[in-house]
Amino acid sequence: MLPIKLEDFLPHEKLQEMNEKEIKILEAAIDIFAEKGFVSTSTNEIAKKANVAEGTIFRYFKTKKDLLKSIIKPTLVKTIAPFEMDRFSKAVFHMEYDTFEDFLKVLIVNRMEFAKKNTAVIKIIIQEIPFQEEMQEELKKLFKEKMYPRVENVLQYFIDKGQIADLPIHTILRLIITSVMGLVVSTIALKDISIWDENLEIERTIQFIKQGLQ
């Protein structure tokens, strides 16, 4: 895996108000957390990789756990965010997509790109969320308040148009998320294997979900 560059996925304003050392610490921490897990990574190791003194870490992050939170939170927010803010979301809410298939395509391509940019942090989130109650709450809140209401709207729209079956929203959502995450995880895990043709698998997954929900 290539070393992380924070500028790839932290908002510009945020980055500008961050110190260079702080950034290097975050980048180093993401790299090593993803590789060895949070608990198995020592602050000493992070300091060395970030080329700072161990004490410097604690100037920017009160504790090691704080450092973890600083890594997880923005990505958690950005995982959910598109559903409320970006081009994609606005488009959907203006019902610019006529078909569920178009919607799926945009959703999947968008989240796949995001996942590939944020592989390391996503790994960390998947590993650590089960043990970080605070982050679990954050995730639940984001899901409930930011994501679910918008998605409910969209899905209801397609149900009403008769493009997908009249199942409970939470069931539809589960089946979609499950399939998309399966695709994402497979892509990350298998991306080096020759038989894996990403575009083909994306297309097949779209068809699978679409038909499955008909």
Added chain:
Amino acid sequence: MLPIKLEDFLPHEKLQEMNEKEIKILEAAIDIFAEKGFVSTSTNEIAKKANVAEGTIFRYFKTKKDLLKSIIKPTLVKTIAPFEMDRFSKAVFHMEYDTFEDFLKVLIVNRMEFAKKNTAVIKIIIQEIPFQEEMQEELKKLFKEKMYPRVENVLQYFIDKGQIADLPIHTILRLIITSVMGLVVSTIALKDISIWDENLEIERTIQFIKQGLQ
């Protein structure tokens, strides 16, 4: 989560040749590993919960990692095993199931039951596999040698009968596994929530997969 009882899921012969203390250590370890993660669990903690001296742990398991392996391995094997040996598998190979739907039903119900019995160990496996190369190899080998060939047979049979689309086996398998694991994880995570009706969700998942692969 209820405390684990090993007798629920270790073969009788195996249990009989195990010492009472050894069993109590395993049970305690499974409980705490699942709750706090392997690295964050101290042997002291395990010893206390198992009501043995800390040294006793090391009589039965050479190292803490050994203890982890002793927990993970049998469940890993049993996760794969049904595909080669039990009633379900034999039945399938004699093509006693006429329809893909029947096959899916048996598969899902069977794995759901297993998952509910082994929740804690499955949590541990999901958490630790990414960091335990040895176990990764074991898993790959089991998958390749024990599971894939049999499943390939069955799926090809249904493809030939025209009951599922003519997609590559690995794609079909990914979509099925993904959906089933999504169901399993949802069941474990949401089982206490009132709107979650397990049987209904099973049925919906079966329909989803079946239609998705048509």
Added chain:
Amino acid sequence: MLPIKLEDFLPHEKLQEMNEKEIKILEAAIDIFAEKGFVSTSTNEIAKKANVAEGTIFRYFKTKKDLLKSIIKPTLVKTIAPFEMDRFSKAVFHMEYDTFEDFLKVLIVNRMEFAKKNTAVIKIIIQEIPFQEEMQEELKKLFKEKMYPRVENVLQYFIDKGQIADLPIHTILRLIITSVMGLVVSTIALKDISIWDENLEIERTIQFIKQGLQ
């Protein structure tokens, strides 16, 4: 090094009143103590090599240190003993040897044989005596009471006959012991090296001491 056989160097009566297990424990302990040192040898290891249960060791030897003493003491006694009891000693006291050279020859050949039979225990003694005050006392007492008076006699006899220089007994003794121990240690350490010709080195050492004391 070949495994030790106690019968080689424990008196017959002593051996007869010893249990078979006790003997096997002693033999195993000597072997491993010599190889790894007393502190670095575990009772478990000894038990395994002796083919007995760990508890059995403590039936015959109250503590691990007791086992050490049981190994060291008889050899310590036998290192000193010849000077008071055996053929060599009696001979010397009857002044059957006319020349200092004859005396040296008997002394060295005798002690070399003893050293080669007891290599392992001698190693243990050299390693452990510095840390075992109790054994140090024993050694001093044996030296003072059993060895020194006899040896003094003999050496005085040769001084009086003009065969060795009129130096203080303790100096003569130091120079002899030093040269003999150097020979013994060299023999043990170098016995596998081709240029080492034992008989030649014995002869040279005799000449060296003899001339040195003229």
Added chain:
Amino acid sequence: MLPIKLEDFLPHEKLQEMNEKEIKILEAAIDIFAEKGFVSTSTNEIAKKANVAEGTIFRYFKTKKDLLKSIIKPTLVKTIAPFEMDRFSKAVFHMEYDTFEDFLKVLIVNRMEFAKKNTAVIKIIIQEIPFQEEMQEELKKLFKEKMYPRVENVLQYFIDKGQIADLPIHTILRLIITSVMGLVVSTIALKDISIWDENLEIERTIQFIKQGLQ
């Protein structure tokens, strides 16, 4: 035994680049290792005597064994070094000493002084070398490459001059080393005993070796 002062026998430059705590740890370790042996000394004990936290030991020495090596190695080098570098050695190679006796005198006085300054470390070396293969190799290498060739030169010179007998170099060397080490050990062990007159014993040892090799 008096507490060790490192400044007595570590080169000035080396000492200057060493931290105060590092020095205190080394001094404490030498003291206790010499008294109780390496394996029987706990890092806790060393820390207490050195007045540092136990963790501090491991900042300066990666492992306990590393600490041992750091103690043994410089003294091992310095035991051999004079034969290749210092005043004594240069003098000998310019054959400034006319007689073997002069040579012996310089050798013995020099090594006796060294031994008295480094008693504790020498004790440790003698105790631990048999169990530390790495150090054994180091010792052999030093002996072979640094000491033996020079000494061979000198001894051959005296053989050629007819001052010592024409014996193999290794035999001559063994007899000298043996006698000198015997003197050193006796001095260390007996230095508190009233009958022990060091200068007298040195003189007697010189005569003993000289005549022995005639």
Added chain:
DNA sequence: TATGAATGAGAATTCATTCAT
């Protein structure tokens, strides 16, 4: 701000010894 030495609590592991069988 930044450093990195120092800390000491806590980790996994070992082992002599005990004791019920």
Added chain:
DNA sequence: AATGAATGAATTCTCATTCAT
């Protein structure tokens, strides 16, 4: 007599965090 399971104190080593410079 003999076993070997069980113990728990002691050991080496790690690491997040603090703090004087």
